[in-house]
Amino acid sequence: GAVVSQHPSRVICKSGTSVKIECRSLDFQATTMFWYRQFPKKSLMLMATSNEGSKATYEQGVEKDKFLINHASLTLSTLTVTSAHPEDSSFYICSARVANQETQYFGPGTRLLVL
């Protein structure tokens, strides 16, 4: 149980284009989903917290117009990197949490490379 998937696993795009990453909880309903970013050999940095049916809460320093998050259902959240630039290249990981439980379950991550 508690499986989280991400799609795509890897994406290469041109500078200026937008990229959408999907995060799905496969066998449970996730009231809250989180989006993280990891730079090489660094820790996971929380970007935003997403609750189903409401606007995402972004961490300080994360541009909400740059990183659009939609949590349309209890099993799906999407992160759209708009007008991507090479500095947006990173490893993006989502996690999902069930209501009244503390443990987050993580997806396998998406490697984004912006050329």
Add this chain to the structure above:
Amino acid sequence: DQQVKQNSPSLSVQEGRISILNCDYTNSMFDYFLWYKKYPAEGPTFLISISSIKDKNEDGRFTVFLNKSAKHLSLHIVPSQPGDSAVYFCAASERGGTYKYIFGTGTRLKVLA
């Protein structure tokens, strides 16, 4: 401001011996702590957690110890196996808050056969 710190970036241990990974935190509001294991280009895998009302939690080869007064927790792996080689992250959260995690910087464990 790094609220959760793992001061050892790497650790090498002989197979069969004990691995001890350490984590320190500064925010006294944290009341739930977790350890995750991560391989390159994969998402973290949950290992074990502990709430602040306990000082020890054990699950198979993994034991987490919490010292609230020192704001310190540690993960013990006994016996260590080559398959345990990975990066280990500790994470902390406030239960009454948004449940968001603050991750440490990670410790790369290498178990030598």
